[in-house]
Amino acid sequence: MSTVRNGLPAVVTLLIVSAFGAFGADLATAAGPLAVPSALGLPYGLPGLRLVPLGETGWPFTLTENLAALVLVGAVAWVTTHRRGGAVRAFFAGWGAFVLGTLAAGLLRAVAVSQTVQAGPGAYAGLVAGALVTGLVWGVVLGWTAAIATLASADAGTTVVRA
Template sequence: MSFVRNGLPAVVTLLIVLAFGMFGARLATVAGYLAVPSAVGLPYGLPGLRVVPLGETGWLLTLTESLAALVMVGVVGWLTARRRGGAVRAFFSGWGAFVLGAVVAGVLRAVVISQIVEAGPGAYAGFLLGAVTAGLLWGGVLGWTAGFAASVSAGAGTTVVRA
């Protein structure tokens, strides 16, 4: 069992969060409707792995984004490393791991944002509910990539014998 074969869904997830870190602001600019959740204080997409703050955001938000991105990659890697079964089961396992990783990362981001804006209990619950919803949506839309990587890595160790 090689690390690359077992870690392929995590590598794909890492590439996605790197892309969100580099091109996430451009994506929200080009597709303006993606910025609507940001208008109410929610993250506009998946967490982005960044080195420097974006625009006027501070270091706390940058570190939170990067930590959330790494947590997402870790969740996907951890949940897909011990999968059993065929390629179809691995596909849905990878997709589910990506969705769960997106939800966990969104909740982490929502907690930090709630603390920064000193949200009350109602707003705090709204931030959490919005983060879970956004994580489910983004995970559902992009989770197939990790699922595909999981199914490819599950099928890589099988041998097909044809008569």
């Protein structure tokens, strides 16, 4: 299987985090309920990959978001390139990798926010738990994109032998 086909789920995930970096704030303001986690101090969506800080967030926040986005892409890339099995297993490997990546990215973002605001143990635990829940929700909601890309890369590399 070629590197391009193996990297398709990671490329799709990279496009998603780039879109969240470019249009994530517009998405949160256009769809009101998406702003509720932000009001609680939780991430509003997937980490966004951006070149410059958004508004007055500053460079530490931007670098944390970029690192979390790269953790998500890296998780999808690693799991989907090391998968084994048929198409069904590839599909669920892609979806699971995306969910795992969103959980890891959410955890990283929660730890960074709690360190920034110098949260106490209770607030720290609440931020981590909330970030894991929002990461799980976003991973389940958008994980199908990586799953379909993984399925496409698995189907492209299989050969059918007929007797």
